């Protein structure tokens with residue numbers, strides 16, 4: 001029962017953060033480019049962090065907290081491509097690019113995930129699978145939030161129309177639940193592998 005209450009609480013928190021972040025961006029108080037960029041970036045980060053808290057069912061264990069922080073940082077990291085593409089630390093240059101910068105291509109998330117899963121399978125690395133899940137949660141949440149304003153970008157195929165607000169919020173709330181199911185499956189698998197290794201060790 002408690003994990004269910006936790007999830008509901010975190011989902012409501014997620015909705016509040018999205019609402020506050022989006023409202024603040026349109027508020028006349030937030031005029032300066034720097035404040036706009038910082039507010040948006042922080043909202044992306046917090047959305048990523050809470051999303052992972054839902055996925056891992058956060059009980060404030062050290063490992064879970066570190067994963068949430070990693071997801072928060074990764075969600076914020078997407079926007080560094082503005083500066084990389086502008087080859088400048090100037091916010092003005094970063095925000096006046098002629099085209100969308102590369103980390104905003106959703107096809108990149110798919111490619112990175114396929115690569116990580118293949119490498120994880122070869123190396124039999126469960127940490128890589130976990131990393132791929134944290135990365136996906138962080139970047140998809142960022143892309144969907146941005147998609148509300150500009151649509152999703154599937155380079156080189158093109159981009160979708162801007163995602164309507166109810167749909168964008170629906171995806172933001174539903175995606176961590178989907179990843180949670182994957183995470184539970186992954187945890188079960190990990191436990192099974194551990195049991196096999198332990199029983200193997202006992203046999204020896």
Ligand SMILES: [Zn+2]
Pocket residue numbers: 078079104142146
């Ligand atoms: Zn962005």
